[in-house]
Amino acid sequence: MTFGNYLPALVAALLVSAHLISASSNASTLSSCLSSANLQPVSSSSIDYVADSLAFNRRFSYSPADIVFPTSTHEVASAVKCASHAGVKVAARSGGHSYAANGVGGQNGSLVVDLRHLNSTNVTASDKTAVFGTGIRLGDLALALFNGGQQAMAHGTCPYVGTGGHLGCGGFGFPSRLWGLALDAVIKAQVVLANGSIVNASNTENKDLFFAIRGAAPSFGIVTSLTVKTHSAPPTNILFNYAFSAPNSTIAAKTFLAFQKFGANNAPSQLGINVQLANGSFAFGGVYYGPQSQFENVIQPLLDAVPQPPINSSVKAYDWVGVLQQLGDDDGILNTNTKPDISDTFYAKSLMVAEDKPLTEAALLSFFEYLYSDGTTTDTSWFTLADLWGGPDSAINAVSSTKTAFSRRSALYTFQFYASSMNKSPPYPTDGISFVDGMVNSITTKMSGTEFAMYGCYIDPQLSAAEAHKVYYGNSTTKRLQAIKSRLDPHNTFDFPQAVGR
Numbered sequence: 435m436t437f438g439n440y441l442p443a444l445v446a447a448l449l450v451s452a453h454l455i456s457a458s459s460n461a462s463t464l465s466s467c468l469s470s471a472n473l474q475p476v477s478s479s480s481i482d483y484v485a486d487s488l489a490f491n492r493r494f495s496y497s498p499a500d501i502v503f504p505t506s507t508h509e510v511a512s513a514v515k516c517a518s519h520a521g522v523k524v525a526a527r528s529g530g531h532s533y534a535a536n537g538v539g540g541q542n543g544s545l546v547v548d549l550r551h552l553n554s555t556n557v558t559a560s561d562k563t564a565v566f567g568t569g570i571r572l573g574d575l576a577l578a579l580f581n582g583g584q585q586a587m588a589h590g591t592c593p594y595v596g597t598g599g600h601l602g603c604g605g606f607g608f609p610s611r612l613w614g615l616a617l618d619a620v621i622k623a624q625v626v627l628a629n630g631s632i633v634n635a636s637n638t639e640n641k642d643l644f645f646a647i648r649g650a651a652p653s654f655g656i657v658t659s660l661t662v663k664t665h666s667a668p669p670t671n672i673l674f675n676y677a678f679s680a681p682n683s684t685i686a687a688k689t690f691l692a693f694q695k696f697g698a699n700n701a702p703s704q705l706g707i708n709v710q711l712a713n714g715s716f717a718f719g720g721v722y723y724g725p726q727s728q729f730e731n732v733i734q735p736l737l738d739a740v741p742q743p744p745i746n747s748s749v750k751a752y753d754w755v756g757v758l759q760q761l762g763d764d765d766g767i768l769n770t771n772t773k774p775d776i777s778d779t780f781y782a783k784s785l786m787v788a789e790d791k792p793l794t795e796a797a798l799l800s801f802f803e804y805l806y807s808d809g810t811t812t813d814t815s816w817f818t819l820a821d822l823w824g825g826p827d828s829a830i831n832a833v834s835s836t837k838t839a840f841s842r843r844s845a846l847y848t849f850q851f852y853a854s855s856m857n858k859s860p861p862y863p864t865d866g867i868s869f870v871d872g873m874v875n876s877i878t879t880k881m882s883g884t885e886f887a888m889y890g891c892y893i894d895p896q897l898s899a900a901e902a903h904k905v906y907y908g909n910s911t912t913k914r915l916q917a918i919k920s921r922l923d924p925h926n927t928f929d930f931p932q933a934v935g936r
């Protein structure tokens with residue numbers, strides 16, 4: 435064998451070691467810059483590194499270059515400057531609930547900027563606004579808004595989800611048909627850009643950035659504080675649940691069809707409602723933001739339309755905090771300092787059913803046949819939700835599709851398909867991904883001419899960047915975002931597997 439035979443392997447080995455040397459020298463440049471800025475980085479040699487690198491979704495584990503816990507926007511800016519200088523990618527972490535573990539980078543080697551100390555709130559009930567740091571989580575924000583003059587806004591139900599990630603991608607909750615997505619409440623943001631500058635974004639300042647951070651924030655900067663419009667919390671909130679036996683797929687499909695028709699034609703915007711499916715269960719649940727006497731008239735057309743009456747029902751009135759406690763957590767905790775967060779090991783996908791392309795009966799039948807067969811034998815613990823987003827007077831769809839990077843403004847309802855390992859810990863069952871894919875395919879293959887959008891807060895990590903951009907943003911919003919990205923973050927400092935700019 436001659437030297438020439440070894441040459442390709444030698445070149446490859448040199449390239450790999452050059453890459454490793456450069457990655458490790460970037461990491462040490464980063465660590466020393468962060469230390470000089472008094473940011474006390476947690477790096478791989480630190481005792482806390484493993485615990486601080488854990489993702490909510492334990493299906494993923496990534497090794498960040500460093501993790502910092504800044505206490506001010508200026509410290510966030512210093513951290514971003516250090517990373518930009520060292521050529522290290524940056525990920526913000528708010529509540530750490532990204533489905534793809536993007537809060538720890540979604541890949542190895544990122545600088546994680548954990549925002550937990552940026553958690554102050556200032557509520558001005560008299561002009562219905564609030565300003566908060568994006569390290570605060572949803573449960574704590576809801577309490578602060580309510581305690582600051584009985585104010586409220588629309589957002590998701592899980593108290594431990596972070597505001598930074600949630601308002602950066604969408605933020606759906608039962609009040610969203612009444613008040614819009616959480617990101618629709620934003621009137622101003624403070625953002626740290628890739629070059630470390632601190633800027634404001636609103637309808638009058640840095641308008642492109644303001645557009646981008648409402649739907650695609652993780653690709654554009656670190657939002658350190660948000661100013662939102664609030665609402666007076668409704669005094670009466672009716673929490674309801676109707677369970678059905680749905681003994682076979684035909685009756686299940688017809689029950690679902692009744693929801694679909696009711697949602698499109700009869701559901702007032704004060705009604706938040708979904709279909710909740712799991713192995714052996716089928717229910718309608720939600721909240722009516724108004725008095726019980728009104729609710730009974732509102733829900734009756736749906737109950738009249740189902741093929742078989744519910745086998746169980748529960749309808750109860752709560753105040754605002756009471757209904758959030760019921761929705762949020764098994765033990766009703768909204769204050770996330772009370773106990774540590776839990777974790778899960780899961781794969782999820784979504785599908786947005788457009789108002790002008792509701793599911794056909796054949797697609798629904800195919801879906802329920804799948805759930806009633808594969809759904810009973812899978813090694814996962816699964817659920818599916820179909821949340822009503824559109825229908826009469828929906829505030830979500832009243833927003834123009836070009837106003838925010840969250841451009842999906844014509845969904846009638848949004849499915850989430852979610853399957854965990856049985857004990858919520860690794861390893862993830864080998865059939866998990868194909869089982870969830872199968873749920874989606876059972877619908878889409880019956881409607882092959884329909885292009886379905888997907889919800890960018892329920893990230894599907896199996897999608898390539900191009901696929902993700904298409905289903906989350908659509909082609910024209912993606913082009914607009916790419917142009918903004920190349921101007922504001924030309925070196926892709928804010929980067930993860932599905933980032934704009936990939």
Ligand SMILES: Cc1cc2nc3c(=O)[nH]c(=O)nc-3n(C[C@H](O)[C@H](O)[C@H](O)COP(=O)(O)OP(=O)(O)OC[C@H]3O[C@@H](n4cnc5c(N)ncnc54)[C@H](O)[C@@H]3O)c2cc1C
Pocket residue numbers: 490525526527528529530531532533535536537538549568589590591592594595596597598599600602603604605606607651652653655656657658891892930
């Ligand atoms: C248990 C659970 C329940 C959920 N319920 C709902 C629900 O009811 N409704 C709904 O709409 N969604 C829901 N979601 C989805 C949730 O909205 C998203 O996963 C959201 O991105 C999580 O935000 P986070 O801050 O907790 O996550 P993180 O992992 O901290 O962040 C998510 C992404 O946002 C980026 N990011 C975080 N903070 C900032 C910031 N300040 N500036 C810029 N980028 C930032 C991160 O880098 C990452 O890319 C739920 C998720 C889970 C796990």
